[in-house]
Amino acid sequence: MGYVAVKGGTDAIHNSQELVEFYRLKNATTPLDVKQIKSQLRLAIDKVMGEGGLYAPDYAGIALKQAEGEVFEAAFILRAFRTTLQRRYYSETINTREMFIKRKISASFREIPGGQVLGPTRDYTQRILDTSKAGETPEAVEKFLETFESKINQDKLQTVKTYAKVIDLLKAEGLLKKVDPNEDHSLIDITREAIRFPAPRSARLQMMCRAETGGLMAMGYSSMRGFGSAHPTVGELRYGSVPVRIKDPSGRIRYAGKIEVTEAEMISSVSVGKKNAIPKFTIGYGLCFGQNDTKVICMGILDTTMRSPDVNAPANDQEFVLYHTEGIESMGFTNHLKLPHYVDFQSGLNSIRAAMNRNSDKKLAQKQEAETAQLLPI
Amino acid sequence: MVENKKYVNKYNFAFIDEATKKEIRRKLLKAVAIPGYQVPYSSPEMPISRGWGTGGLHITLAVIGKEDVFKIIDQGSDASVNACNLREFVHMMTNCKTTFDTTEATLIQTRHRITEEELNEKQIYIYQVPQPEPLRSVERYENKTRQMHGEADYAKMWVSLYESFVRHGDIMLGAGYPVKVNGRYIMAPSPIPKWDVPNINDSKALHLFGAGREKRLYAVPPYTKVEPLEFDDVKFSVEDFSTYECFKTGYNKAYLDELYFDDGSKHFVINDSNFLDKLVEHAPLKQHSNKYLNKLNEA
Amino acid sequence: MRREINYDEVFDAQEQFRLLLDSMAHPGKINLLPDMDVVPPTGLNKGSALIAFALLNTDVSFHASGVNSKEISSYIALNTTSQPVTVHDADFIFIGGLHHEGILFEAKTGNLPYPEESATFIIDVETTSQEAIDDAILIVLKGPGIKTEERVYIKGIQAELLAAVKEQNTEFPLGVDLMITDQQNRVICIPRSNQFVIENATATIA
Numbered sequence: 063m064g065y066v067a068v069k070g071g072t073d074a075i076h077n078s079q080e081l082v083e084f085y086r087l088k089n090a091t092t093p094l095d096v097k098q099i100k101s102q103l104r105l106a107i108d109k110v111m112g113e114g115g116l117y118a119p120d121y122a123g124i125a126l127k128q129a130e131g132e133v134f135e136a137a138f139i140l141r142a143f144r145t146t147l148q149r150r151y152y153s154e155t156i157n158t159r160e161m162f163i164k165r166k167i168s169a170s171f172r173e174i175p176g177g178q179v180l181g182p183t184r185d186y187t188q189r190i191l192d193t194s195k196a197g198e199t200p201e202a203v204e205k206f207l208e209t210f211e212s213k214i215n216q217d218k219l220q221t222v223k224t225y226a227k228v229i230d231l232l233k234a235e236g237l238l239k240k241v242d243p244n245e246d247h248s249l250i251d252i253t254r255e256a257i258r259f260p261a262p263r264s265a266r267l268q269m270m271c272r273a274e275t276g277g278l279m280a281m282g283y284s285s286m287r288g289f290g291s292a293h294p295t296v297g298e299l300r301y302g303s304v305p306v307r308i309k310d311p312s313g314r315i316r317y318a319g320k321i322e323v324t325e326a327e328m329i330s331s332v333s334v335g336k337k338n339a340i341p342k343f344t345i346g347y348g349l350c351f352g353q354n355d356t357k358v359i360c361m362g363i364l365d366t367t368m369r370s371p372d373v374n375a376p377a378n379d380q381e382f383v384l385y386h387t388e389g390i391e392s393m394g395f396t397n398h399l400k401l402p403h404y405v406d407f408q409s410g411l412n413s414i415r416a417a418m419n420r421n422s423d424k425k426l427a428q429k430q431e432a433e434t435a436q437l438l439p440i
Numbered sequence: 441m442v443e444n445k446k447y448v449n450k451y452n453f454a455f456i457d458e459a460t461k462k463e464i465r466r467k468l469l470k471a472v473a474i475p476g477y478q479v480p481y482s483s484p485e486m487p488i489s490r491g492w493g494t495g496g497l498h499i500t501l502a503v504i505g506k507e508d509v510f511k512i513i514d515q516g517s518d519a520s521v522n523a524c525n526l527r528e529f530v531h532m533m534t535n536c537k538t539t540f541d542t543t544e545a546t547l548i549q550t551r552h553r554i555t556e557e558e559l560n561e562k563q564i565y566i567y568q569v570p571q572p573e574p575l576r577s578v579e580r581y582e583n584k585t586r587q588m589h590g591e592a593d594y595a596k597m598w599v600s601l602y603e604s605f606v607r608h609g610d611i612m613l614g615a616g617y618p619v620k621v622n623g624r625y626i627m628a629p630s631p632i633p634k635w636d637v638p639n640i641n642d643s644k645a646l647h648l649f650g651a652g653r654e655k656r657l658y659a660v661p662p663y664t665k666v667e668p669l670e671f672d673d674v675k676f677s678v679e680d681f682s683t684y685e686c687f688k689t690g691y692n693k694a695y696l697d698e699l700y701f702d703d704g705s706k707h708f709v710i711n712d713s714n715f716l717d718k719l720v721e722h723a724p725l726k727q728h729s730n731k732y733l734n735k736l737n738e739a
Numbered sequence: 740m741r742r743e744i745n746y747d748e749v750f751d752a753q754e755q756f757r758l759l760l761d762s763m764a765h766p767g768k769i770n771l772l773p774d775m776d777v778v779p780p781t782g783l784n785k786g787s788a789l790i791a792f793a794l795l796n797t798d799v800s801f802h803a804s805g806v807n808s809k810e811i812s813s814y815i816a817l818n819t820t821s822q823p824v825t826v827h828d829a830d831f832i833f834i835g836g837l838h839h840e841g842i843l844f845e846a847k848t849g850n851l852p853y854p855e856e857s858a859t860f861i862i863d864v865e866t867t868s869q870e871a872i873d874d875a876i877l878i879v880l881k882g883p884g885i886k887t888e889e890r891v892y893i894k895g896i897q898a899e900l901l902a903a904v905k906e907q908n909t910e911f912p913l914g915v916d917l918m919i920t921d922q923q924n925r926v927i928c929i930p931r932s933n934q935f936v937i938e939n940a941t942a943t944i945a
Contacts, residue, residue, distance in 0.1 A: 071517075071524035138489070145484040148457065254798075256480035256655035259583040381581055391653045394490025398570070401492065401522055405515045405552050405711060408698055409614030409633040412679040420609045453749050462796050465756045466830075469794075470855035472763045473916045473930030475883050479855045503760065505753045564760075590851030590912075622883050622932060624912065646764045661764045661884035661932075 086130050096123040108322075108352020109133055113389050114140030115253070115272035117321050117351050134274075134393045141390050154307040154315060158300060158325050158349075160224055165301040165353075168228050170329055174298070176225040181301060183355075228298040229327050229345055239332060239342035245369075259381050266368055266384060270361045271350055274389030281387060282360030285367050285377035294328040294346060294363060301325075301353050325349045328362030344369075454501040455533040460484055464502035464657070468648065471659040476621030477589070478572050483655035493526055495650030496549045496568035499657065500530060503564060503648075504547060509537045511545035516553040516695070516711035523551070542714050552615065554636035556694045556715040558728045559645035561662065567630040572651035572658065574618040574628035594626050597669070605674050617676070620667045621660055634668070635678045635695045638730035641666040678732045684708040689719045693736055694727070740810070743818050745776045746792045755793040759918065762928035767880040767889030767935075769867055772924045780814050782807035784863040786920030787833060788814070791861070795819040795831060802829035805838045829858055836864035836896030836919070843903035846915055854912035857931075860904075865895030867921045876901070882933040891927060893919065898937055905935070 100107055100123045110122040114137040122140055129135035165181025168174045180186070232238050246262035257265050270278060286293055301324040308318045328346035348361025367377040376382050386392060452458070460482060467479045486494045504510065512527045514520035518540040526549070531538055539545050542557040549566040559565060575585045578596040588594065597618065604612045615631035619640070629637055630649060640647055640660055647660040660666060668676035685692040687707045694715060696708040710716040718725045727733070746752075751773075758770045772786045779788035782805070795801060797820040803811040804826060811833060812823045826832060826845045834842060849857035866872060868891070875892040878901065896919070908914035914931030929935060 071519045071521040072528070075521055075525055075528075138485075139487075141485045142487045145486070146451070146455075146457075253484075254482050256483060258480065259581070381583075390485060391490045394492060394494075395570070395653055396491075397489060398491030401551070402515045402520060403552075404697060405633055405695070406615035406631045408696075409635075409679060411698070413610070413612050413614045416610065416680070417608045417612065424609075458748050458752070459796055459798065462752070462794060463798060465760075466794055466799065467855070468760060469763050469859070470857075470916070472760065472884075473932060474854055474912050475932055477854060477912060480853075503753075503757065505757060506750065586852040590854075646760070659764075661930075663886045664883040 094127055096120060096127060099123040099126055105353060106131070106133060106136075108354055109275060110136045110140055112351040112354055112357060113137035113272060113274055114144065116140050116144040134389060137274075138390050138393065151308045153318065154309060156304050156306060156323075158304055158323070159227060161300055161302040161304050161323075161325075162222060162320075163225060163300060163302045164322075166225065166298070167296070168298045169296040170298075171228060174228055175231075176223070182353075185355075227327070229329075232297075232329075232343060237343050239344045257384065261380055261384065263365075263369075266380065267347065267349070267361070267365065269384045269388065270348070270364060273357075273361075273384075273387040274392070275354060275357045275360075277387030277389065277392065278360040278364065279356055281377045281383050282363040285363055285375060294330040294366060296359065296362075297327040297329040297345065299324070299326045299355060299358065301355075322352055323349055324352065324354050324358045326355075326358035326362045328359065328366065330366050451533055453534060454504055455486070455529075456484065456498070456501050461502045464498055467657050468499070468502070468659065471648070471657050472646070472661055474625075475660050475664050476625030476627040476658060478651075478656040478658045480655055481657050483652050486652070488526065488529065490653040491570060492522060493549075493551060493568040494652030495654075495657070496551070496566050496652075497526065497530070497650070498652055499566045499648050499650040500547060500549050501533065503566075504530070504534055504536060506534070506536065508534075508546045509539050509544055510534075510547050510549070511539050511542065512549040513553060513555070513713070514551040516697075517713040519713065540714050540717075552631045552633075553695070553711065554632055554639045554728070556710075556712040556727050557718070558726045559639075559643060561644045563645040565643075565645050565647045567632075567647065567649045569628065569630040569649050569651040569656075570653070571616075572628055572649065572654050572656040574626050589625060592624065597626060601669060602671070605671070611670070611674060611676075618669050620669060622664055622666075626669070627658065627660070627666075629666075633679060633695055634676070637666075637668050637676075638678070638732050639728045641730065681708070682736075686710045686716070688716065691719060693733065740780075740813055740817065741778050743777045743788075743792070746789075746818075751775070751789075752793045755789055758926065759790065759793065759928065762918070762926055763884075763916070763930055765884045765889075766882065766929050766933045767878075767885060767891045767927055769869060769891070769925050769927055772920070772926055774924055780807055780810040782835065782863070783811045783814065783833065784920040784922055784924075786924045786926050787861050787863055787918075788818075789924075790918055790920065790926070791815050791819055791821075791831070791833070795821040797821060799830040800824040800828055801831040801833065802826045803833040804842055805835045808833075831861060832858050833861045834863070836862050836893070836900065838862075838897075838900060840897070840899040840903035843900070843907050843915070846907075848907055848910075848913040848915060851913070854914075857913065857915055859916045859918065862896065862900075862917060862919045864893050864919055864921050866893070866923065867919060867925050867927055868892045868894075877938040878935045879938050880929065880933055880935040882930075882935075884930070884933075893921075895921070901935075901937055904929070908933075 100119050106126055107119050107122045110126055110133055111117055121143060125136035125139040128139060163179060165183060166176060166179045248262045249264045250262060252265050252268045303320045303322050305320050306318045307315050310316050326348040329343050330346060331341050332344045344366060346362035346366035348358030350357045364377060364383055368380050368383060370378045373379050463482055467481045471479045483498060486497055488494055488497060510530055512523045514523040527538055542555045546562060547564050547566060551568045573585050575588055575597055578600045579585050601611050615633050616628055617634050617637050618626050619629055619637060621627045629640060643662055646662055649658045670676040681692045681696050684696055686696060686709050688709055691710060695711045697711045699707050699709060701707060755772060758772060762768060762770045772789050775789060777785060777788055779785060800822045801815055802824060815821060816823055826842060832846055846858040849855060872892050872894055875894040876896060876898055877890060877892050880889045904917060908931040911931055916931055917929040918926060920926045
């Protein structure tokens, strides 16, 4: 009997849940310690936090473990977890000039205040597969850390400094385009209300801040390749930790902790509208949790492109960029095609069959008419 | 290190926090006051994927109470996998009674079908909606479609229906046929088949629509005029099952699913699983009535 | 000024919201809110206080006008954390049925792309009934949510107020929505989609 039974759905789901857990554990390897994930898969944690929209390295680690390393799935778990948490405060605005710098570079200038600090980056490594990593031992790790620390000359350590920004220098010289008084400056919270278009800049930046890196990358790339106008330079890119402060109910500002962020300020030149006016520089801004150069650079590119009046390029189109780089929503909707659609499909079948019948009826009628015409006496 | 005992599963009744519930409730009241108009809402993330029913869930969880009896169907079936998953979630979060029986339910959440059995005045019918904007196929930009609805400027929609007729001899729309609500807003009734569309018109129940991913809620109160878009000379029609019948009951005045048996033979069966069960058991049953179904019954 | 502690944020709010949803979906249908142990200030019906607790919080604003409005305003702000604002900005407006109708023209009625950005009026009256009562205005309601028509007698509301509501709602979808409570905890709702007619205006204006 071939009747497709749609009963037994609950059993099927429970079995598939158990099966997924089996797939995660079947090789009976040592369970991963979340500490290891946090430490040795640091950049995956950063990505999950950045796309989940929640700064919580431990939870990001658990999510990655739960999702068997699938970053979309882990970001989704973290985003859903975020919804269950009570919102108590809005923090004070974070000032990245206070950043404890771990990395700071500029492509626009050869030398900048505090120098070009490469920091921990793979930019200048060779992407040669290092098979020795397969045989890494705890002893080798310890030895590396010992040797590394011994290279630090304690006498040469200096006090921690903060550094002026490159754009502050440009601003002082009057080279930056003045803030447009007509631009929508309202500060909204996109996690609390649905985005409306045209969206104010605060909404655009927030959406991009927790957007999916690959999506932003594709859009930023398109703009550089000619599907758009932008070819900015990196004015400054910073990675490090910044303090987070909160105003308590009595009005006092309190230090709540610190988070790691990456920030980019992308410089482009634009005309200022008036004829014969000297062009100025405009800044495209990017900021995200953790270390993620690609994301903030693309955010900066898209911040500029979305302010461009030319909507022909996809990267300039607010609705296109913001709706389609939202990772949780795009993953959900593209995958929803797996849900049964047989009712909608049946409806479509019905329509097309009816159209085919109409067409064949029409052809038959035409044929009969032609035959009848041939039979008529001349 | 994370201490597991802090995070022992302790959830608010119906999962969503009270502030968000209030926001959804206020928006639902406005939606009911402006039939067919899409109200934007915060649409918080759920542990269920976007595109898999978060909007319907938001509404269900905002309105559900301890005494409610909850039914959920997907493509007409209570036992479909996604319906099972959502039912478990709602039950886990509320401890409500759940049922497969259409008449027993007080809240019915659905993906893409209206029950064949008639709804009553005590019921709220909640739709999962993938694309709330009926004009999206003719206008891709949200800020433009919002303007079009605001000014009741639906010319583009009518032109596209006309073009469809000119090309194919009929309006080639299947599931999710656009309707006009209360003579004012064009609305997307979610991808229900044309067969179901007439049952929203002048209904005894309250119909609430949730599009989670797109962050819109809308409503059709009971006893409200809901008219499928049609021309004077090109009328709306429901799917034609006159040459088929359900292989289990012989009935063909309900929406039928097409199936292929292992031997390749084609058969049809009633799609609404509870309706089918009741027919097979000869249980008391009252089907929706509307002018299209009535015409079939007269024939 | 009482800080109410008997209101259950989860279950009372949910049950009462369902009554309000039912009322808004069936304009003119009289629903009964529970007689809870809350003590609103004079001039605010218990039903209106319950509506405030069920629907308001820090994300929306309100305005109270008329008799004892200052105390009512403090009471609502204290118990809901909603912010009191001017009548032009308020999401929820609390007035008595005998209030001057001018206030209707100061409330927000939304805009064409976003008609829901408009006020909901919560109006305190003396009695509502489906049977005739003395000194009452009869309104006959037709529209979405009503099978044929609903007839409701309202005592303690002035006809001009209802006439002003009708006027504000002529430019549907712009408009305001009403929730009317009486002194026995009854509530009826009139959404802007409704076409009601004032059939006899015999109430005296206090």
